[in-house]
Amino acid sequence: MIELLTAVFLVAGAGFMLIAAMGLLRMPDLLTRMHATTKAGVLGAGLIMVGAAIYIGQLTVVVKAIAVVAFLILTAPVAAHAIGRAGYFVGVPLWSQTHTDELKGRYDQKTHTLASSGEKGSAQRDQGARGNRSES
Amino acid sequence: MFDYAIFLAYALLSLALVLSFIRLVLGPTLPDRVVALELLASLTVGFIGVAVVATGRSAYLDVALVLALTAFLAAIAFARYLEKGGHRVDD
Numbered sequence: 545m546i547e548l549l550t551a552v553f554l555v556a557g558a559g560f561m562l563i564a565a566m567g568l569l570r571m572p573d574l575l576t577r578m579h580a581t582t583k584a585g586v587l588g589a590g591l592i593m594v595g596a597a598i599y600i601g602q603l604t605v606v607v608k609a610i611a612v613v614a615f616l617i618l619t620a621p622v623a624a625h626a627i628g629r630a631g632y633f634v635g636v637p638l639w640s641q642t643h644t645d646e647l648k649g650r651y652d653q654k655t656h657t658l659a660s661s662g663e664k665g666s667a668q669r670d671q672g673a674r675g676n677r678s679e680s
Numbered sequence: 681m682f683d684y685a686i687f688l689a690y691a692l693l694s695l696a697l698v699l700s701f702i703r704l705v706l707g708p709t710l711p712d713r714v715v716a717l718e719l720l721a722s723l724t725v726g727f728i729g730v731a732v733v734a735t736g737r738s739a740y741l742d743v744a745l746v747l748a749l750t751a752f753l754a755a756i757a758f759a760r761y762l763e764k765g766g767h768r769v770d771d
Contacts, residue, residue: 559692593729608742631762
């Protein structure tokens with residue numbers, strides 16, 4: 545019974561990680577690739593850790609597996625946010641069919657600050673000509 | 681039956697490793713490669729989890745924990761580098 549449960553968790557986790565890798569390879573731009581790897585990748589690793597915890601069954605192993613899963617769940621969104629933000633600054637092109645870029649013209653490329661839509665910040669004055677802000 | 685499940689998990693993870701390595705080579709930009717490297721690290725955590733079940737040695741879980749920590753630090757460091765000194769793609 546425990547072996548069957550472990551096998552289900554291991555194969556499901558490995559399958560989700562394969563889906564994450566397929567998304568990483570097939571998705572069209574950086575943000576959609578990150579969308580695939582962070583969610584499916586963390587879910588796959590978490591399921592595999594749950595399978596290992598069920599199979600070994602000792603308290604220390606269960607606690608360690610929970611620690612790994614909690615750490616993955618805590619850090620994956622932070623790392624994805626940092627990389628996505630850096631990618632936006634570096635100028636990674638968006639997918640050709642992306643039709644809303646809320647950040648366009650609102651980031652100040654020099655100081656890396658975000659001017660919100662209400663403010664008349666320097667970011668808006670400097671780059672307002674490039675962005676399509678008039679529709680809001 | 682159980683051995684087949686472990687073999688299948690290893691096979692799926694290996695295929696995922698190959699696919700993400702292809703993305704690591706293809707690029708096309710540095711943030712794409714950083715994302716691929718992060719997935720490689722979490723695939724390795726998955727491999728270690730399967731190895732814990734296959735060998736029964738629970739000490740490998742410590743390796744998984746440390747690997748997850750260093751992968752997170754590497755991703756943050758890469759993002760920091762890109763923001764501070766990276767070259768723009770369209771320059």
